[in-house]
């Protein structure tokens with residue numbers, strides 16, 4: 001993986017130079033005194049930056065002068081590319097944007113984008129993100145096929161592991177965070193992403209903790225009527241045990257052993273879990289009152 005990562009970084013360096021220049025030009029042209037930090041927004045699976053325009057526009061309307069960068073990369077089908085690839089590339093964007101705003105930036109990710117964002121913070125612990133908001137994201141994994149039926153009409157939860165826990169299956173983003181409670185051995189054997197960012201891989205690293213514990217605030221939003229994130233508590237780092245009973249974050253090793261810094265954040269009052277009822281998955285990013293009530297208060 002390291003080789004791939006390195007070659008990707010080299011490849012990205014050229015692109016990022018152009019990108020950074022764009023950002024620099026942009027911020028010089030609007031050289032006003034901004035009272036709000038710049039915000040980076042990452043879209044969900046099978047959509048693109050346009051799906052996040054309501055959120056971006058509302059932030060700019062309510063917090064005038066905020067510079068919002070709505071990540072266009074990995075839109076549509078390409079959002080199914082492996083998670084690490086997306087983490088590397090979008091992560092370089094987050095770092096480049098952060099370099100232009102030394103006072104720090106804020107980060108919002110919706111659905112798969114929230115899991116990408118979380119992994120970016122861990123993979124690039126030198127980031128300067130202050131507040132991170134995860135909007136209905138499968139932070140503890142996914143065991144539900146509702147949105148998968150679009151492209152795998154006959155896929156069932158019970159058999160999906162046969163597809164995802166294979167070398168080929170790991171070439172999809174969804175395979176990377178597919179977490180089958182009945183096939184945990186295979187999950188740990190094959191999954192190349194989620195066990196690693198959860199510091200449950202073969203080698204754990206303090207670095208993956210640093211990136212989250214340095215946050216000013218981490219906000220996790222989800223709700224019982226989500227319908228896609230399964231179990232919905234995955235948006236709060238809760239997950240199924242072997243009997244499909246949901247174990248809340250506080251009772252899971254990832255929290256209790258403070259594997260990625262959740263406990264540290266919590267004990268220092270920097271972790272906020274928000275539950276909102278009656279919001280289907282495809283509505284979170286289309287509802288103005290969600291932005292007003294649960295995003296804006298954390299964007300300083």
Ligand SMILES: *[C@@H]1O[C@H](CO)[C@@H](O)[C@H](O)[C@H]1NC(C)=O
Nearest residue numbers: 149150151152153154155156
């Ligand atoms: C999916 O299931 C339907 C009905 O059971 C069947 O007709 C169809 O051939 C299946 N498609 C695939 C790709 O297996």
Ligand SMILES: *[C@@H]1O[C@H](CO)[C@@H](O)[C@H](O)[C@H]1NC(C)=O
Nearest residue numbers: 188189190191192195201202
């Ligand atoms: C972890 O180690 C086991 C046993 O050595 C191996 O089978 C498995 O593939 C490794 N997993 C990862 C993600 O490297």
Ligand SMILES: *[C@@H]1O[C@H](CO)[C@@H](O)[C@H](O)[C@H]1NC(C)=O
Nearest residue numbers: 181240241242243244245247
């Ligand atoms: C699952 O349920 C069975 C029967 O109720 C129980 O014996 C077992 O301990 C449970 N396993 C877990 C992991 O909770």
Ligand SMILES: *[C@@H]1O[C@H](CO)[C@@H](O)[C@H](O)[C@H]1NC(C)=O
Nearest residue numbers: 276279283287288289290293
């Ligand atoms: C928007 O979200 C609020 C909860 O914050 C909910 O009460 C309301 O019904 C939602 N509106 C729509 C149009 O879904």
